[in-house]
Amino acid sequence: MTTTLGDDALAALARSAINLASPRLGAEVLAATDEFFAPAARMLADAPPVFIADKFDDHGKWMDGWETRRRRGAGHDHCLVRLGVTGVIRAVDIDTSHFTGNFPPAASIEACLSDGAPGADAAWTELVPATALAGDSHHLIAVADPGAYNHLRLHIHPDGGVARLRVYGEPIRDWSGHDPSALVELSSIVNGGRVVGYNDAHYGDAWAILTEGRGRDMGDGWETRRRREPGNDWIIVKLGAPGLIERVEVDTAHFKGNYPDRCSLQAALVAEGTDKSVIAQALFWDEIMAPQKLEADRRHVFEGAAIHATGAVSHVKLNIFPDGGISRLRIFARLARDAAP
Numbered sequence: 001m002t003t004t005l006g007d008d009a010l011a012a013l014a015r016s017a018i019n020l021a022s023p024r025l026g027a028e029v030l031a032a033t034d035e036f037f038a039p040a041a042r043m044l045a046d047a048p049p050v051f052i053a054d055k056f057d058d059h060g061k062w063m064d065g066w067e068t069r070r071r072r073g074a075g076h077d078h079c080l081v082r083l084g085v086t087g088v089i090r091a092v093d094i095d096t097s098h099f100t101g102n103f104p105p106a107a108s109i110e111a112c113l114s115d116g117a118p119g120a121d122a123a124w125t126e127l128v129p130a131t132a133l134a135g136d137s138h139h140l141i142a143v144a145d146p147g148a149y150n151h152l153r154l155h156i157h158p159d160g161g162v163a164r165l166r167v168y169g170e171p172i173r174d175w176s177g178h179d180p181s182a183l184v185e186l187s188s189i190v191n192g193g194r195v196v197g198y199n200d201a202h203y204g205d206a207w208a209i210l211t212e213g214r215g216r217d218m219g220d221g222w223e224t225r226r227r228r229e230p231g232n233d234w235i236i237v238k239l240g241a242p243g244l245i246e247r248v249e250v251d252t253a254h255f256k257g258n259y260p261d262r263c264s265l266q267a268a269l270v271a272e273g274t275d276k277s278v279i280a281q282a283l284f285w286d287e288i289m290a291p292q293k294l295e296a297d298r299r300h301v302f303e304g305a306a307i308h309a310t311g312a313v314s315h316v317k318l319n320i321f322p323d324g325g326i327s328r329l330r331i332f333a334r335l336a337r338d339a340a341p
Helices: 008-017 040-044 206-210 274-285
Strands: 004-006 027-033 077-093 106-112 125-132 140-141 148-157 165-172 184-185 194-198 233-251 262-268 286-293 301-305 315-323 328-335
Touching: 008 040, 008 286, 027 301, 040 165, 040 194, 077 106, 077 125, 125 315, 165 274, 184 233, 194 274, 206 233, 206 328, 233 262, 262 274, 274 315, 286 301, 286 315, 315 328
Parallel strands: none
Antiparallel strands: 004 140, 027 077, 077 140, 077 148, 077 165, 106 125, 106 148, 184 328, 194 233, 233 301, 233 315, 233 328, 262 286, 262 315
């Protein structure tokens, strides 16, 4: 049975889940049956779709998404997407924003796990059966399958346009065979790190702080609104596996008149619990890094005496004082032998 979630669920997923189909993570379209009006790659763009009334190209009306030509025979269109990271998929959003007379009446999604581009012998699993779509609408659909996947096949029946495809899930990293003595960036999304929660994320995308490379601009990171009351802002990250932290990097790239004055770090080894319970527990976590001075547009590295040894941890809480923007947070640690999954 297909369950379509409401606007509140969409907002909650956007806050806590990773869009595994984001180009920022390396996701890309590998193939499509047709891209006459608009390329399928446009459907994965991180920015919300736009509509430009008077914009046309050689094929007709320019649309911000993937749009196929009108079919005059049997069959339907589909496209193949390689996700940016292998993960468990919790929900998908098939967004037909701005497609009104040209949206597909229905869509379905299959997934598989493949080392390379899936071949004819790929074992596809149906995640979303054929589901009715409406024009100019979000269709947030829950996925109950517990498997880990890295490729999707989106079918549209029979043709038409999709503005955006979001694939919300949790990255999965297989640590078997990994050398526990090696230092690894356990906060990275590709290693299973994810944002659990934050008190504010008025600008940017909070989960971008866990992506590779330095921020491309001020919008590529986590930024809070200007604080007009006492206190400080914070964000909590679950590491890809429990580890012994040795180095922390806080990058304020592109944040110049709006970087935090200081930052500190708390951490804990959390055995189990929901994101909501983890946020409540975080009030009492040990401080592993006392407040450190930050500067504008700079990569700050804290290690050695700046990091207090507390044993294996699975979650960290970055506090910024009092507010501002962070481009990247990197937590480097060695896997905890007894605590690693």
